[in-house]
Amino acid sequence: MTGTFSNFDLNLLRVFDAVMQERSVLRASQKLFLSQSAVSHALKRLREILDDELFVRTATGMQPTARALAIAGPVRQALGSLEATIGLQTFDPGTSPRTFTIAASDFMTQLVMPRLLRILAVEAPQVDIVIRPFTRIDLAEQLDLGRIDVAIGTFATVPPRFSSDYLFDYDDVLVMGPSHPVGEMTREALSRLSLMVVSLGGDQEGAVDGYTSERGLGRRSEMYDRAAFERAFPQGGQSTRVAVALPHFLAIPALLDDTSLAAIVPRPLAASFARTVPVSIHELPYPARRFDVRSLWHERLTGDDSHEWLHGVIGRAACYLRKDMP
Structure with a gap:
């Protein structure tokens, strides 16, 4: 059967959008305050x-078909535009019981989320946050x-359908446990x-120069400057061993304790480690690049009061990292 837009029931698109987001008829019906049979119909x-x-x-x-995936974005954008135009929702952070979903690595979570939650406790006590892993999702x-x-992350390429804000930038340092002797870190010592x-999945097929590309979005997945490291220790010359590759950062302090390992980590994360565990921080004996960290969202959300507020709060939570960086 085919139909024309003149007699199309727009409520069907609300049902489609809810099922696409929830991937469940039951949860979609609860979200829309409809019966399961109504959603199925x-x-x-x-x-x-x-x-x-x-x-x-x-x-x-x-699971959506290829056709469903193709129309999902335009449908979501159209519904969002209608909601904003008609003013179906107003956002007051002091009273709104909203839930926002943020994708971030454990590195970003440790640095940004504590301050974000402190802001929410004062300004938006009913707003909830869901953190999704930066990896293992498209x-x-x-x-x-x-x-x-x-x-929240570092991105090499950003398609026009996404918008972003600069949060802070950083370079890498070396961290060592208390059993290591402290001295000048030379290339020979390293x-x-x-x-x-x-590596946040940086070794998977399609990764280029430490970035994984998905639908035009290139996100950083190899969390150290491998190119600079390899220039400092070219194959056949003086070399050092990468003994452990991890999918996350927060296990590093425990693995440094009473071992001969050292770790290359982002400078602000090293400072965070040093505030709670006995690690020493050393400059790398070779020049490494700085990386920008940005917040990223779909352009259809630009201008939405609740999301503009969220982006501002994230920026405030991360601003201390700009001040502390050399």
């Missing part, structure tokens, strides 16, 4: 109109579908160490 009508199955029931939930798809409100580094 709406999906049936939409399938007939679009001549596509749209969602396939699996053991892990309602970040661009989740932003397109509206399942993530904002991502070459005698066994190192830990962090």
Whole structure:
């Protein structure tokens, strides 16, 4: 069956959007305050109109078809524009019981979230935050579908459909446990160490120069300046061993304790470690680049009061990192 826009029921798009976000008829019905049968009936009508199955029931939930994925972004953008135009929702941070979903690594979570939560406790006590892992998801798809409100990280390429704000920048340093003798860190001294580094899925197929590309969005996944490291220790010359590659940062202090390992980590994270555990911080004996950290969101959210407020709060929570950086 086919239909024209003149007699199209726009409520079907609200149902489609809810099922796309929740991947569940039950959760979509709860979100829309409809019965499950009403949601199922709406999906049936939409399938007939679009001549596509749209969602396939699996053991892990309602999985969208290629056609559903293709229209999900435009549908979400259109609904968001209608809500903003009609003014269906007003946002007062002091009273609004909103939930925002943020994608961030453990590095960003440790540095930004404590201050963000302190701001929320005072200014938005009913606002809840959900942190999603920066890895193991298609970040661009989740932003397109509206399942993530904002991502915090380092990005090489940003498609025009996304907007971003600069938060801070950093370079890398070396951290060592208390069992290591403290002295000047030369290339020769570094070459005698066994190192830990962090890769957030940077070794997966399609990663280029430490960045993973998804739907035009390039996010940093190899969390040390590998190119600078390899220039300092070229193959066949003086070399050092990368003994451990981790998918996260927060295990590093425990692994440094009573071991011969040292780790290359972002400078602000090293400072955070040093405030709570006995580690020493050393400058790397070679020049490493600085990386920008940005907040990233879908452009359809620009101008939405609640999201403009969220971006401002994240910027305030991260601003101390700008002041403390050399």
